[in-house]
Amino acid sequence: MSHDTHDAVQSGTTPSTPGPHTRRLKLLTVVATFGGLLFGYDTGVINGALPYMTDDLGLTPATEGVVTSSLLLGAAFGAFLGGRISDRRGRRTMILWLAVLFAVGTLICTFAPGVALMVLGRVVLGLAVGGASVTVIAYLSEVSPAERRGRLVTQNELMIVSGQLLAFLCNAVIGGIWGEAGGVWRWMLVIATLPAVALWVGMLAMPESPRWLASRGRFGEALAVLQQVRDAKRAEAELAEVRALAEEDRAAQTAGWRDLAVPWIRRIVVVGLAIAVMQQITGVNSIMYYGTQILTESGFDRDGALIANIANGVISVLATFVGIWLLGRVPRRPMLVVGQIGTFCALLLVGVLSLVLPEGVGRASVVLGLTVTFLAFQQGAISPVTWLMLSEIFPLKLRGLGMGVCGLMLWIVNFLVGLLFPILVAGIGISATFFLFAGLGVCAMLVARAIVPETKGRTLEQLEREFKRAGDPASATAEVTR
Template sequence: MSHVQSGAPGAPPIPLDIAGPHTRRLKLITVIATFGGLLFGYDTGVINGALPYMKDDLGLSSFTEGLVTSSLLLGAAFGAVSGGRLSDARGRRRNILMLAVVFLVGALGCALAPTTQIMVAARFVLGLAVGGASVTVPVYLAEVSPAERRGRLVTQNELMIVTGQLLAFTTNAVIGNAFGEAGHVWRYMLAIASLPAVVLWFGMLVMPESPRWLASKERFSEALEVLRQVRGAERAEAELDEVKRLALEDKAARSGRWSDLATPWIRRLVLVGLGIAVVQQITGVNSIMYYGTSILTEAGLDTDSALTANIANGVISVLATFVGIYLLGKVDRRPMLLAGQIGTTTSLFLIGVISLAMPEGPGRAYVVLAMTVTFLAFQQGAISPVTWLMLAEIFPLKLRGLGLGLAGLTLWVTNFLVGLTFPVLVEKITISTTFFLFGALGIAAILFVARHVPETRGRSLEALETELRARYSR
């Protein structure tokens, strides 16, 4: 029989999982949990098309335009760090249920906001849910998944994120083209996000808790019951033994606290995680996901044409994520991340050159669109799926919530800075220089990945923890 590696030297190997009724249960858990990713995608993408209409109704300047966009991202930074801690304390499932309620409240608050100030506050609340989901859903999926399928299952969340963004771009185009002359059309774009929040809440009511979280609380019989729902019988028993051993070891070493960062190998690993988070965002991906319509109007299209053309960014994001999910089962994480960084950095420099060299008009707009599509193919097909997967994998069990929360905080603060400054940078230093700046940051990201990021593919979470402890203790 084939086996996966055990986390403990000399321990018996764990049998590979085989197909059965539990496989369907695992797929259902993945679909329901990743509605958190769908909401993440819709709520971050909807501003792209809503902003041109909102600017007129709320009287936004370039600064307040950036503030409305980025207030969600600031909320996401706080939501990420608090969401990680709450998921450690209360459980992954209960945390996702709470986040569904926050998603609903935030979406309705945005849709009904009468002033810029209230819109900023409602977007901040919505961001708390986005940030919490960004760290809780990948951990939940990683801890429920068998090691040999973890890459593909965790990356389903990334697929749902880009699907949510495509849904937002498509909805924006339909509503904008059909009702663009009506007042407050952006409110309808924002209100639609309340529907998946309701589905997420009802769905998670009947989903199980993470078996690894249950084991960390010494609820081993409940952990085994969950493993039997999502594994074959032989695999469930063997996996519980490994999870139980590591949970007891972690408890003996004291469970995840800030003081654990004083341990050199943990501190170094956390710094690598923070670096991976920054690397994903300094490509400037979300300048395209949030301001794609504005970029195309700046290049020479009218608003209705830009809304429609921007759907191409959403389509390529979804298609590229499918490719990324396939590659994660075939290719190591680190080379995939490097290839993505090289592709996005090259695309950024080309967007800068095109914006500088070609005259404003539809021709330039469609060439810029072709380059943003190329950029997103590398970003969503390689960088984004690897980022969230590696962040869900590299932290030790006792520090998984805290470590992922810190990485999520760093990611969202970087995202916030990109979202806040992009319209101001375009106004002050031109769009071409702005993309040259992102390209320079991309070169720094390539050097960081090449030197510091470890490989995580093909190990159980427990085996990976043992390996990384040895690597970063040297």
């Protein structure tokens, strides 16, 4: 029995048979994940553009941190607002608006004459990145069959790291050929307008999330969408389950902040916030944003660091492929813990060897090898599980709000890492900074073992009922009695 078939049986559904609906689902996934590609490119491009930008705009370590982290601050609010708006207006509509924001933010940054306008453009881009970080995975989660949800949702993570790799490659090529020309960083930035246009055009032809339509009582439209991405029998069975839960939620007459008074919902929000923080305090984005500077500090020259940094992007993509494969075969929770153990060991070794090895290409090569190892565990285990579980654990009526709140927390921590990393390196050095991240990783490991639930092999509706029963024994007893 295949792993997809096993998960379908475990969730109580019949595995989909191949047909036009499977091709439609694949096309939908590719188009929607252009949001992830933009997320990755716009967060990764600063890595190589920053050294050139520093010369042209006269940046200091403090303003470097502000320019880098302004996108992350925008992303925090983008995640929160994007989740709320997508609950009200729909996932597809929100993604269309985000495509426009990506293009506008990119153009502001490209033509920015100084720091102030650059920061404004990065905040606009951040709103788009944050909105995409929660809306795209909510959309994919809600159109995916239970047995393929892990694989399809994690393809967004693959597109994120592919976008970062594309940014690193473009930075290296543009820097290598036109590195002495003024304003070369502007060409690095403007490339992001192309996938923004592709996302907008592609989403015009894509349907709305069937589960969002059901949450609005639009069951006929929801069935029509499900029939595009399921065989006919599976579509009708799935709609019946979605409809029953949507009507139950509507009868409860709550769908907002008031729901936090409900113990089982409050517990899920706490778990979601913990998962979001755990992903960021490993310090992964210190490498994705400042990898070139880390390698320069370790002993590479600027051009060598730009080229060597491509290895970080390559391993991120390869590791994500491994992560997608693993998600179909192993439970989520152990995968998260193993990833945290691996990142902790890599961070600890970076700190130790940066202290004991003399500066030069030898030390830089060792640091590069360890950052690659770190990213293998981070992008192969922690990041895929993080984004997937955030798309799974929240009930339908609160999925946008819950993911928005957790996205807000994730991006605030990301913002703090981006802002403080250059300041910490300047103040206490690379070794102490990585020791700090390693210590935080131990805390994350302990929290993951204590509170993170297992979600593999269940439909979103089954998960909601299980969380509700676990948090409300009286409700569970009443349900059994009925």
